[in-house]
Amino acid sequence: MRIGEFVRTLNTTHETVRHYEQVGLLCPARDGNQKHYFDDHIQVFEIIQELKNIGFSLEDILLLFELRASVGCGSEVLIHEVKRKFANQIANLDNQIHDLTIRRDNLREMLDELSKVVPK
Structure with a gap:
């Protein structure tokens, strides 16, 4: 096509x-x-x-594609690298969730403080 x-x-x-x-x-x-x-x-x-x-950059995707081309689809090397990248991505997401939770909690505290000054 x-x-x-x-x-x-x-x-x-x-x-x-x-x-x-x-x-x-x-x-x-x-x-x-x-x-x-x-x-x-x-x-x-x-x-x-x-x-x-799921958060991969085009550079990361290209590296995985190049690895697949060199070692073959389904190879242990490729599977290990994909697993490693997925684990890293999960860790990154966990860090982002943690940071966002802190920011949300801080905003809630500020909102509570503002609500004490000027009630709804």
């Missing part, structure tokens, strides 16, 4: 697809000047989106 159909199929934008191509995440087949996308490109795009949605 051409880029227009690919974009419609994935409900994305031309700019997003071109950006993923520029950073090396998507590599469409070429026929002269025309690019063609296939089902495996759809799968790659969906994996990229899923990893982005």
Whole structure:
């Protein structure tokens, strides 16, 4: 399929697809000047989106893709690295939750103090 159909199929934008191509995440087949996308490109795009949605940067995703290309999908090395990155992401999220909880509690205290000065 051409880029227009690919974009419609994935409900994305031309700019997003071109950006993923520029950073090396998507590599469409070429026929002269025309690019063609296939089902495996759809799968790659969906994996990229899923990893982005859980907080991975495009750089991290590219590193995982490059590792997969060099050691093979399903290799112990790749699985170990994915597990490590997932654990790091969970730790980052835990830290963010902790920080947000403190900020929320501070805001509640301020609101309580303000409510004492000027009741609802």
